[in-house]
Amino acid sequence: xxxxxxxxAAELQSKVVPSKQIIHSDNMEMEPETMETKSVxxxxxxxxxxxxxxxxxxxxxxx
Amino acid sequence: xxxxxxxxxxxxxALEGERLCKAGDCRAGVxxxxxxVQVGTEDLRTLSAxxxxxxxxxxxxxxxxxxxxxxxxxxxxxRTIGDLLGEAKASGNLGNTLKVLGNxxxxxxxxQRHLDISRELNDKVGEAxxxxxxxxxxxxxxxxxxxxxxxxxxxxxxxVKNALQKAAKYYEENLSIVTELGDRAAQGRAxGNLGNTxxxxxxxxxxxxxxxxxxxxxxxxxxxxxERRAYSNLGNAYIFLGEFETAxxxxxxxLQLARQLKDRxxxxxxxxxxxxxxxxxxxxxxxxxYHLKHLVIAQELHDKIGEGRACWSLGNAYTALGNHxxxxxxxxxxxxxxxxxxxxxxxxxxxxxxxxLQMVLGLSYSTNNSMMAExxxxxxxxNGGRPRGRRYSMENMELMKLTPEKVPNWN
Numbered sequence: 264x265x266x267x268x269x270x271x272a273a274e275l276q277s278k279v280v281p282s283k284q285i286i287h288s289d290n291m292e293m294e295p296e297t298m299e300t301k302s303v304x305x306x307x308x309x310x311x312x313x314x315x316x317x318x319x320x321x322x323x324x325x326x
Numbered sequence: 327x328x329x330x331x332x333x334x335x336x337x338x339x340a341l342e343g344e345r346l347c348k349a350g351d352c353r354a355g356v357x358x359x360x361x362x363v364q365v366g367t368e369d370l371r372t373l374s375a376x377x378x379x380x381x382x383x384x385x386x387x388x389x390x391x392x393x394x395x396x397x398x399x400x401x402x403x404x405r406t407i408g409d410l411l412g413e414a415k416a417s418g419n420l421g422n423t424l425k426v427l428g429n430x431x432x433x434x435x436x437x438q439r440h441l442d443i444s445r446e447l448n449d450k451v452g453e454a455x456x457x458x459x460x461x462x463x464x465x466x467x468x469x470x471x472x473x474x475x476x477x478x479x480x481x482x483x484x485x486v487k488n489a490l491q492k493a494a495k496y497y498e499e500n501l502s503i504v505t506e507l508g509d510r511a512a513q514g515r516a517x518g519n520l521g522n523t524x525x526x527x528x529x530x531x532x533x534x535x536x537x538x539x540x541x542x543x544x545x546x547x548x549x550x551x552x553e554r555r556a557y558s559n560l561g562n563a564y565i566f567l568g569e570f571e572t573a574x575x576x577x578x579x580x581l582q583l584a585r586q587l588k589d590r591x592x593x594x595x596x597x598x599x600x601x602x603x604x605x606x607x608x609x610x611x612x613x614x615x616y617h618l619k620h621l622v623i624a625q626e627l628h629d630k631i632g633e634g635r636a637c638w639s640l641g642n643a644y645t646a647l648g649n650h651x652x653x654x655x656x657x658x659x660x661x662x663x664x665x666x667x668x669x670x671x672x673x674x675x676x677x678x679x680x681x682x683l684q685m686v687l688g689l690s691y692s693t694n695n696s697m698m699a700e701x702x703x704x705x706x707x708x709n710g711g712r713p714r715g716r717r718y719s720m721e722n723m724e725l726m727k728l729t730p731e732k733v734p735n736w737n
Contacts, residue, residue, distance in 0.1 A: 290595055291525065291562065292555035294518040296422050296462065297455055298385060299415035299440075301378040301400075303340045305371075 336367040340376050343383075352383040359383065374403045374412055381419055385426075393423045414443035414452055418459055425459075430467040437463055454503040458516060461496035464489045465523050472526070482527070493523045514543035514552060518559070525563055533563040554583040554592065561599060565606070574603045594623035594632060601639055605646070613643045634663035634672055641679055654683050 343358035359380045367373055381396035397420040404412035421436030437460045444452030468489035472482070482490075497520040504512035521536030537559045544552035561576035581596035601616035617639045624632035641656035657679040664672030 290558070290599070291522045292518075292558050293462075293465075293522060294515040294552075294555070296385075297458060297515070298382045298422060299378070299418045299452075299455070300382065301375040301412065301415060302344060303337060303372050303375045304344075305375060 333367055333369065336362045336365040337372065339365060340372065340379075343376070344379060347379060347383050352386050356380065356383045356387070370403055370407045371409065371412075374400050374407070374409065374416075377403060378412075378416060378419065381423070385419070385423060390423055390426050394420070394427065397423055410443055410447060411449070411452075414440050414447070414449075414456075417443070418452075418456055421459055421463065425463045425466050428466075428470060430463055430470070433463045434460070434467075450503055450507060451509075454500050454507065454509070454512060457496045457500035457503065458512070458519075461493045461500060461516070461519060461523075464493035464496060465519060465526075468493060468523075469526065487527070490523050490527050494520060494527070497523065510543055510546060514540055514547070514549075517543065518552070518555060521559055521563070525559070525566070528566075530563045530567045534560060534567070537563065550583055550587060554580055554587065557583065558596070558599070561603070565603065570603055570606045574600065574607065577603055590623050590627060591629075594620050594627070594629070597623065598632075598635065598639070601643070605639070605643060608646075610643045610647045614640060614647075617643060630663055630667045631669070634660055634667065634669065637663060638672070638675065638679075641683075645683065650683055650687055654680065654687075657683060 339358050339362035343355045343362060345355075346352075346358060347355035359376050362376050363373075363380070377396045377400035381393045381400060384390070384393035384396060397416055401413065401416035401420055404410075404416050417436045418440035421433045421440060424430075424433035424436060437456055441453060441456035441460065444450075444456050468486045471489065472486045497516045501513060501516045501520070504516065517536045517540040521533045521540060524530070524533035524536060537556050541553060541556035541560070544550075544556055557576045557580040561573045561580060564570070564573035564576060577596055577599045581593060581600065584593040584596050597616045597620040601613045601620060604610070604613035604616060617636050621633060621636035621640065623629075624636055637656045637660040641653050641660060644650070644653035644656060657676055661673060661676035661680060664670075664676050
């Protein structure tokens with residue numbers, strides 16, 4: 264683990280400079296990622312709805 | 327007729343998947359999306375939306391290989407049907423996923439594609455989001471190279487510095503657009519990550535300024551998680567500015583919010599930071615108090631690494647107080663835990679600590695000597711004899727200057 268690894272140096276001189284025997288943990292707090300979103304309803308416009316209905320109707324006719 | 331039923335069924339399943347994911351149940355959402363894919367659809371835009379959401383759901387579930395697979399399908403599909411906006415979105419998501427997987431070069435290509443298309447479409451929102459993603463990739467890249475490197479603390483290798491400076495540049499470009507758009511939430515995110523980038527670059531004053539902005543926006547939104555993040559990051563920056571009292575104050579606020587938010591892991595982290603800060607303030611009693619609080623939570627959460635860290639810190643604090651019995655107790659626990667978790671460098675640290683303490687307690691020279699010899703054997707097997715992941719901070723720079731005198735073959 265990172266802080267412990269860094270701690271090696273700190274340990275070695277712990278009695279030399281007691282106040283500096285600290286390893287500050289590197290716990291930076293990052294902001295969340297933003298993902299791009301799509302939705303099935305995005306494309307489900309009237310036009311699209313029309314084409315789906317058309318495709319269903321035409322399939323039915325073909326049967 | 328069968329085809330029509332299929333279309334409807336696929337759509338219904340996908341809509342239920344969307345509903346579940348929005349409600350925060352990604353696991354259940356994934357099942358519905360996968361069922362929708364099984365049923366299939368002739369409508370490639372619907373399929374693209376399903377792939378995209380599957381990718382995002384797996385991303386949030388931290389199953390990045392699956393996320394990669396679906397975002398890749400989405401990208402291929404978007405290109406096939408000539409959906410430029412869809413391609414931009416898929417590229418951005420693929421870029422974010424590749425970043426998490428550590429494939430920074432490909433991540434940059436994907437995020438750049440997201441940016442280029444957004445600019446081509448004059449899509450300001452997309453452009454800003456792509457810039458934020460690019461900043462994140464360069465930030466991760468810089469951090470990753472820094473952790474893997476064998477450079478001395480206080481010196482940033484050129485590639486790390488370049489990556490972090492690029493990250494800062496992208497966050498700033500993002501900030502100028504989202505400020506223009508009046509998107510405060512996006513400004514908050516950019517300030518937070520810009521602050522962290524300045525922190526890694528060692529620009530601690532700039533880091534403070536950015537995190538103060540982040541704090542302001544978090545309060546505007548009543549976003550207590552973001553507020554807590556800002557306090558914690560401000561604490562970190564003040565540590566490296568040498569203003570320990572101010573750092574302690576920010577860490578206390580972090581702790582207070584962590585308790586309100588009932589986040590035990592974050593509470594433990596805040597206790598650990600406070601313990602370290604009071605060590606710097608040479609108030610070892612308080613340091614021990616907080617490190618013990620950290621230890622209790624680490625044990626409760628079965629966090630062995632945290633427990634080892636707590637024992638190590640407690641050993642140090644007790645040593646500083648001259649309480650060698652307690653110091654030996656915790657150094658011994660640290661050794662046990664380091665062995666248990668297979669932390670070779672932790673093991674080395676603990677051995678050296680114990681040998682030092684035994685020397686103080688006046689144990690026989692030969693015992694101590696053999697302990698040192700064993701330590702060197704461990705040391706040489708750890709990362710080729712060099713410690714990994716050392717922080718390039720002012721704090722450790724001083725430590726490292728002192729180190730070679732005591733262990734001549736350290737490097």
